[in-house]
Amino acid sequence: MARKQQTASEPRFRLLMAGLGNMGNHWLRVLSGVDEVELVAAVEVNSELARERFEQYHLDPKLHFTSYEDALRAMRPDGVLLVTPPAEHRPMSIAALEAGVPVLSEKPLAESMESGLEILAAAERTGVLHMVSQDYRYRPPVQTVKRVLDSGELGAVGSVTVQFFKSLIRSGFHDTLAYPLTIDMSIHHFDLMRFFLGSEPASIYGRAWRNPWDWWVGDSSTSVLLSFTGGVQVSYTGSWCATGRETTWNGDWRFECEHGVVIMQDDRVTVQRRTAExxxxxxxxQYLNEKPQRVRLVRMPAERQAETIRQFCRAVRAGDRPPTAVQDNINSFRMVWDTIRSFETGQTVVADQLSTHR
Ligand SMILES: NC(=O)c1ccc[n+]([C@@H]2O[C@H](COP(=O)([O-])OP(=O)(O)OC[C@H]3O[C@@H](n4cnc5c(N)ncnc54)[C@H](O)[C@@H]3O)[C@@H](O)[C@H]2O)c1
Structure with a gap:
């Protein structure tokens, strides 16, 4: 992997990465541009796939391990990056935390609420950092919306509408999920709701379904109504079995505020003020709506996974807790499982029940 020169005062962060599949491929591309990280081992149980990736990224075959435990013991890395299927996250996270090695895990935190809580407990018990890579927070349109909302120029947010539509075909671990969209995708959007609003959901009601033409094993479409503390109402509709026009991965968001709207659509951000009375x-x-104004997207020194790995390395070195550490992420993660509880019971899940996961 091509590297720039590193200064003597900054030893590179020795990273062990596990899982070289679809997202692992993306991570290898990202890591090849992050100078402060040195990949010291890559664990992949599928040796054929590992060979392909190692060739593609010009990695030393000696860095390939098929056993995560062996790699952890042999390399004593500064941190591990988990890009394995969700059901692997609990055992792999706990093994690293108990060995004193910080973890950066792909979302979702785990494959069940119970496993997520076990990871949280291990992080608390060991005092070792566990962070989830919620990279959607670190995208220019998202950061731009956040900046507009936080400026207060449009006043309080009253309600939010989110629409997400993709036509996605996946097999593998997705086939084992009863609610693939909610567990593997909506976690990003739920985490963004907490990020944008700076508050927690107080109640959740949702429905999930398969369309008549559905190619997914589990329910690929959902509609969820959420009330946040402070009174903001969110309406979320999503599908991985869309026909026709798709949204971006971020989805289309509309924030109804006291003095106008903020719209993120097709990754463009627009503000329309309602000023003269x-x-x-x-x-x-009577209120007059000004012409919609396009907002210039914020520039970020590092975006998406490049930003989450940067935060992870810095937090490990400084002993800090980054924004998406498991202690925070558990609250986004529980939104997934409370939504699923609502799907399965047909009931609204209210704050008292939500608080049992804290
Ligand atoms: N942030 C994002 O935008 C984003 C996008 C896609 C996937 N993801 C997440 O990344 C993770 C991986 O997803 P994917 O699509 O790459 O899945 P994938 O099935 O394509 O790849 C997973 C890889 O892990 C390997 N593996 C399984 N168990 C292992 C073990 N114990 N040790 C080492 N390797 C093991 C598999 O052989 C496979 O190659 C998931 O948590 C998924 O939700 C995140």
Whole structure:
């Protein structure tokens, strides 16, 4: 892997990575551009696939391991990156934490709420960092919306509408999930809701289904209504079995605020202010909507996974807790499982029940 020169004062961060599949391929591409990281081992149980990836990225075959435990013991890395299927995250996270090695895990935290709580408990018990790579937070359109909302220029947010539509075909671990969209994708959008609003859900009601033409084994479409503390109402509709026009991966978001709307659509951000208040002849107030204004996207020194790995390395070195450490991420993760509880019971899941996961 091509590397730039590293200064003597900055030893590179020795990373062990596990899982070289679809997302592992993306991570290898990202890591090849991150100078501060040195890949010291890559664990992949599928040796044929590992060979392909090693050739593609010009990696030394000696760095390939088929056993995660052997690699952890032999290489004593500064941190591990888990890009394995969700059901592997619990045992692999706990093994690293108990060996004193910090973990950066792909979302979702785990394959069940119970496993997620076990990872949280291990991180608390050992005092070792466990962070989830919620890379959607670190995308320019998302950061731009966050900046507009936080500026307060549009006043309080009242409600949010989110639409996400993709036509996605996947096999493998996705076939084992009863709710593939909710577990493997909506976690990003749920995490963004908490990020944008800076508050927690107070109640959740949802439905999930398969369309008549569905190619997914589990339910690939959902509609969820969420109330957040502070009173913001969110309506979320998503599908991985879309026909026709698709949204971006971020989805389309509309924030209804006191003084106007913020819209993120096709990864473009627009603000439309409602400013002048005039009296109608009948004495009713009338509001004028200004022309929609396109907002220039913020520039980020590092985006997406390049930003999450940067945060991870810095947090390990500084002994800090990054924003998406498991202690925070458990609250995004529990939204997934409370949504599923609502699907399965047909009931609204309210704050008292939500708080049992804290
Ligand atoms: N952030 C994102 O945008 C994003 C996108 C896609 C996937 N992901 C996440 O990345 C993770 C992996 O997804 P994927 O699509 O790459 O799956 P995948 O099935 O394509 O790849 C997983 C790889 O892990 C390997 N593996 C399984 N068990 C292992 C073990 N014990 N040790 C070493 N290797 C093992 C498999 O052989 C496979 O090659 C999932 O958690 C998924 O949700 C994140």
């Amino acid at each position: 005039t009296g109608s002849p009948q004495g009713y107030p």
